[in-house]
Amino acid sequence: MTGLSFDLIALQLFAGLALGAIYVLFAIGLSLIFGMLTVVNFAHGAFYMVGAYVGLYILMLGGNFWVCLIAVPLVVGLFGVVVERFLIRPLYGRGIDYPLLLTFGLSYVMVELVRIAFGKSGYPFDTPEILQGAVDIGVGYFPLYRLFVIGATAVVLLALWLFLEKTSFGLIIRAGARDPQIVRVLGVNVAQVWLIVFGIGTAIAGFAGLLAAPLQGVIPEMGGTILAEAFVVTVVGGMGSIGGAVLAGLLVGVVVSMTSLFAPEMAKVSIFALMAVVLIVRPQGFFGRAGLMS
Amino acid sequence: MLQISNLNAWYGASHAIQDINIEVAKGEIVCLIGRNGAGKTTTLKSIMGLMDKTRGSAVFKGKELLDQPAHVRFAMGLAYVPEERRIVQGLSVRENLRLGLVASPQKKKEAQLIEGIAEIFPRLAERLDQEAVTMSGGEQQMLAIARAMISKPDLIMLDEPSEGIMPVLVDEMFELFRSMKAQGTTVLLVEQNVELALDIADRAYVLDQGTVVHQATAKELLADDAIKERYCSV
Known part of the structure; x- marks a missing residue:
């Protein structure tokens, strides 16, 4: 382990946070949807992938990255709304496995459609010019774009927190996740709330896909990998818990990043080892409620 | 204000209430009494729209309730405080x-x-x-x-509000129901504590095995030990 300076470790920690930021965005959408609708959205990775491709398409049409930042979540969220309304809604009340299987199948359809439209091979995704290069963050030079990813994630989290804690609609979501029936009795059209929550969750997934695109390029299968990793994040953080998703997402990012520094061959396995440990010590995850799926 | 006619409701295949007829006038406190499992809670749930299957009619302020989802019934002026x-x-x-x-x-x-x-x-x-x-x-x-x-709300339905509550608070609560009535709120009350309920109610319906077996003014029922003995003793 010679040659590993403090600065290198600190830089790698930041790289882990940037990676974790993507996990966080992905997992909060997953958690929001699960917490409110008890739908395990297996198509979440596909929405993430579609987000990257919508961004790519906007760039092809001559738009820029800043347009993408606004348009991608809108387009993907709208698509999510359509999926909830016409595909998932008919399955409510039939048990947790029906929407799970539906979204599982839907993810294959979405990936295949993107393959047909854009081809099987991937595309590079240029980092916007103004975010290229690196900045000195005290411990060394760090890629500016990764810093932007961390910042953008923080903005989304802050906005989501304000929305959930300070608005009436957020109050409905928080209460509805605990007890949809009383919310209904108090006059709320819960079906409409579920629709909007699914839209918000998928919009954030699309946004995460766009943010990830300059880091790893764009391929139709990009959603599959992150979905597996994000399930680790939600299990570690606690199913349905947004705070848990944030903490666990950053933790998983840092764990991946650190193991790839110290033991690169272990990087892929490390997060599953982390999950195993958490499941043994605290089966419901950091902030999860026990027995949620029963 | 509320006219319920031939109301039926089911839990799955079990026919929980059969042909219930209840009327509540504006400003009244009406009480549903009867043993556990007599169908009181099911009646309230059916009125609020929380049963999967109901038949019959429940007209509230001139509009049929049964074909509306629960949140629309709230918007029409109904409120419900569940037992739990x-x-x-x-x-x-x-x-x-x-x-x-x-x-x-x-x-x-x-x-x-x-x-x-x-x-x-x-x-x-x-x-x-x-x-x-x-x-x-x-x-x-x-x-x-x-x-x-x-x-x-115009009509508030309360399911067993006194259950598991210390007597001091129960008195406070029933005092509150009186003042709600004084302010013109209509109340449909399900209560195990029959004496207390009849004390503030105008009229009462006695339910047994999912159907209305008796109806009377609260005063009459308070004096009618036979009925109370037969349908309300635990």
């Missing part, structure tokens, strides 16, 4: 009260209405920012009632 209270975990007392207004046209007057409720329920006023489920059972029941009242 359903105070939302993780929310403060204030947030639970706000929840009673989120779907109400009165939402704009939120601060003012919460202040008004706090005057009626001093126990809640002291605890507005406390997590609601940490309060005692009686205080949670008060909150459940306050949450249903805050939107000023």
